[in-house]
Amino acid sequence: MKSNILTIIKKEFNRVFYDRQLLFTTVILPGLIIYFVYSLMGDAANKMAQSDREENVAVQVENLPQSVAEAFKTLGDNVSVTEGAFTKPEIDALNDKSVNRLLVRFPVQFDSLVNVYEPAQGLLAPNVEIYYNSTNTATQRIYSMVCGALNNYENSISNRFDINRADSKEMRFNQADDEKVSGMILSKILPILILMMLFSGVMPIAQTSIAGEKERGTIATLLITPMRREELALGKILAISGIALLSALSSFIGIVLSMPKLIAANGGGELSFSYSTTDMAILLLVIISSVFIMTAAISLLSTLAKDVRNAGTLALPVMFGILFVCLISMFQNSVSNSLLYDIIPFYNSVTVLTALFQHELHLMNAAVCIAANIAYTLVSVWVLTKMFNNEKVMFSK
Amino acid sequence: MDEILTASGLCKTFNLSRKQQRIERTNARQKVAVDNLSFTAYRGEIFGLLGPNGAGKTTTLRMLSTLIRPDGGNAIVDGQSIVNEPEKVRAKIAFLTSELKLEDFFTPNYLFDFFSQLHGVDSAVAAERKAQLFSRFGIDKFAEVKVANLSTGMKQKVSIVISLVHDPDIIIFDEPTNGLDVLTARVVTDFLRELRSKGKTIILSTHIFSLVEQLCDRVGVIIDGRMVACGSLADVCNGLTLEDRFFELYKEVKGNEE
Ligand SMILES: Nc1ncnc2c1ncn2[C@@H]1O[C@H](COP(=O)(O)OP(=O)(O)OP(=O)(O)O)[C@@H](O)[C@H]1O
Ligand SMILES: [Mg+2]
Numbered sequence: 001m002k003s004n005i006l007t008i009i010k011k012e013f014n015r016v017f018y019d020r021q022l023l024f025t026t027v028i029l030p031g032l033i034i035y036f037v038y039s040l041m042g043d044a045a046n047k048m049a050q051s052d053r054e055e056n057v058a059v060q061v062e063n064l065p066q067s068v069a070e071a072f073k074t075l076g077d078n079v080s081v082t083e084g085a086f087t088k089p090e091i092d093a094l095n096d097k098s099v100n101r102l103l104v105r106f107p108v109q110f111d112s113l114v115n116v117y118e119p120a121q122g123l124l125a126p127n128v129e130i131y132y133n134s135t136n137t138a139t140q141r142i143y144s145m146v147c148g149a150l151n152n153y154e155n156s157i158s159n160r161f162d163i164n165r166a167d168s169k170e171m172r173f174n175q176a177d178d179e180k181v182s183g184m185i186l187s188k189i190l191p192i193l194i195l196m197m198l199f200s201g202v203m204p205i206a207q208t209s210i211a212g213e214k215e216r217g218t219i220a221t222l223l224i225t226p227m228r229r230e231e232l233a234l235g236k237i238l239a240i241s242g243i244a245l246l247s248a249l250s251s252f253i254g255i256v257l258s259m260p261k262l263i264a265a266n267g268g269g270e271l272s273f274s275y276s277t278t279d280m281a282i283l284l285l286v287i288i289s290s291v292f293i294m295t296a297a298i299s300l301l302s303t304l305a306k307d308v309r310n311a312g313t314l315a316l317p318v319m320f321g322i323l324f325v326c327l328i329s330m331f332q333n334s335v336s337n338s339l340l341y342d343i344i345p346f347y348n349s350v351t352v353l354t355a356l357f358q359h360e361l362h363l364m365n366a367a368v369c370i371a372a373n374i375a376y377t378l379v380s381v382w383v384l385t386k387m388f389n390n391e392k393v394m395f396s397k
Numbered sequence: 398m399d400e401i402l403t404a405s406g407l408c409k410t411f412n413l414s415r416k417q418q419r420i421e422r423t424n425a426r427q428k429v430a431v432d433n434l435s436f437t438a439y440r441g442e443i444f445g446l447l448g449p450n451g452a453g454k455t456t457t458l459r460m461l462s463t464l465i466r467p468d469g470g471n472a473i474v475d476g477q478s479i480v481n482e483p484e485k486v487r488a489k490i491a492f493l494t495s496e497l498k499l500e501d502f503f504t505p506n507y508l509f510d511f512f513s514q515l516h517g518v519d520s521a522v523a524a525e526r527k528a529q530l531f532s533r534f535g536i537d538k539f540a541e542v543k544v545a546n547l548s549t550g551m552k553q554k555v556s557i558v559i560s561l562v563h564d565p566d567i568i569i570f571d572e573p574t575n576g577l578d579v580l581t582a583r584v585v586t587d588f589l590r591e592l593r594s595k596g597k598t599i600i601l602s603t604h605i606f607s608l609v610e611q612l613c614d615r616v617g618v619i620i621d622g623r624m625v626a627c628g629s630l631a632d633v634c635n636g637l638t639l640e641d642r643f644f645e646l647y648k649e650v651k652g653n654e655e
Binding site: 004011014218221224225226 | 464465487502
């Protein structure tokens with residue numbers, strides 16, 4: 001009994017490992033693609049930010065008041081600030097995207113105007129005009145800096161109260177731990193990324209291994225051996241899951257390797273990634289059990305399908321189902337602890353992973369989720385066996 | 398004589414799809430492919446099922462080899478029922494038909510080992526058997542070539558060898574010489590004689606009269622799913638050539654219908 005299952009698993013792995021093309025597309029390519037796409041994205045974002053910082057931008061200020069002169073000096077090394085009036089044609093010239101120039105016009109006597117202004121009078125406040133071209137990212141950046149500086153100045157002169165002013169480093173207002181904050185970000189993206197990665201690993205392998213063998217007539221050759229159908233069903237599901245996990249592992253490595261570049265591009269902030277070994281073990285178990293249930297679902301559909309093409313069509317609803325539960329979980333603010341949710345296939349994996357990344361997972365939920373996934377898989381093996389025994393399913397053309 | 402395979406009252410009806418109804422130009426929703434078919438094969442003989450296209454030969458052999466279940470009737474293969482103990486039957490037979498394919502990606506060498514394991518053959522025995530069968534069919538030369546790159550004749554040889562990994566006593570062979578040139582066909586028929594001389598029983602199906610005359614000890618003639626004559630070649634022919642006798646039988650059956 002056991003040896004037949006092993007024989008089948010070995011054959012499926014040999015199929016992938018000795019076929020260089022298949023090995024490349026199922027195991028190596030997913031990781032490579034993710035690594036290159038993410039790295040390129042990170043690099044491009046990095047470069048853009050870098051080159052903007054290096055571009056020289058000229059800022060010309062009309063009626064520069066004493067009060068903010070200091071702020072304009074600290075805009076950066078490659079920003080040259082000059083004083084002087086400008087004309088309408090000069091403003092129109094900014095329409096050319098390649099001109100790195102900002103024109104700022106203060107009202108005459110800005111400081112005294114600001115001093116006498118009372119909002120309660122209902123008159124319009126003094127206005128600063130800043131002319132720039134937002135499609136030129138270098139000037140756009142300086143524009144933001146000038147606005148920031150002026151807003152700061154405005155706050156400083158009319159300050160009536162502060163919110164969350166940290167007078168010392170020890171003062172914390174946001175009581176969430178840092179790891180929970182980054183957990184919040186991870187918990188929204190990672191479960192979806194993981195499930196999609198797993199699914200894209202399972203789908204092609206289950207389809208070639210079952211619908212493909214049916215289409216090519218090679219599964220019939222297996223069916224006339226004395227091997228029991230249960231052994232074939234279990235062997236297939238274990239083998240497909242194993243190969244899909246390898247493919248997922250490859251995607252995972254791709255993500256991990258490209259992570260530094262992505263983080264650097266997003267302002268270089270540090271993403272605190274602090275999960276315990278228990279967390280990691282649960283993560284692994286949830287991933288494995290999810291791969292099992294996905295494999296089971298796609299295998300059943302592939303067995304019903306006439307050929308690989310048909311199997312692809314039948315798998316679409318499953319894919320949309322997974323997408324759907326991912327979306328639901330994305331728009332849910334809090335994770336429910338109800339064990340009932342943990343027996344809904346796919347949805348249970350998403351919620352458990354979300355809770356895990358948010359450091360809010362109850363072990364019971366994870367246990368129910370994993371047990372449910374394995375139970376569904378075992379039921380699927382039983383159904384698959386029935387299908388292998390059914391000539392109408394196996395030999396329909 | 399030792400009865401090794403007895404089919405009694407085998408029946409098989411297929412549901413026809415719309416497409417099939419059009420092809421067969423019929424409005425019937427069902428097709429009776431095999432209709433109450435009975436025969437016996439004896440140990441050490443070559444038994445031929447002879448019949449025109451669509452007579453139900455392949456369907457009969459698929460039932461005997463447990464690929465599909467009969468709707469009625471049963472067959473006992475070396476003491477085991479095809480209905481109740483299909484796994485045990487599969488361990489005793491080899492089945493060869495164009496429907497069963499070998500995976501293109503693997504080599505004859507790999508596939509022989511793979512199927513030996515599934516049949517539970519001891520690895521030393523399997524290795525010896527492989528060496529002997531591979532040299533008998535000249536497979537040594539392409540033992541490491543992927544099945545995808547083999548010619549039809551080479552594939553047929555590999556299929557035969559792989560169906561015999563467990564040295565079965567009964568070989569069920571659908572259209573043994575279909576698609577083969579005279580040279581390869583000769584290799585196959587010679588091998589079937591060799592198997593018979595070793596005491597194996599061979600059930601084959603064909604629509605080629607000469608093949609039956611050259612090879613078979615006994616023959617069953619199937620027309621429209623029914624066995625219209627069965628016995629030793631001489632008994633069935635009744636003094637005529639097999640071809641003439643077949644047309645006589647055919648007219649009897651078809652004449653009655655109209
Ligand atoms: N799976 C099936 N579904 C529907 N009809 C079928 C099926 N298999 C066979 N038939 C029908 O049963 C009849 C017998 O088919 P079978 O293949 O047994 O004939 P055969 O004697 O092997 O013919 P040939 O010499 O052409 O191979 C045919 O009319 C065929 O169309
Ligand atoms: Mg046929």
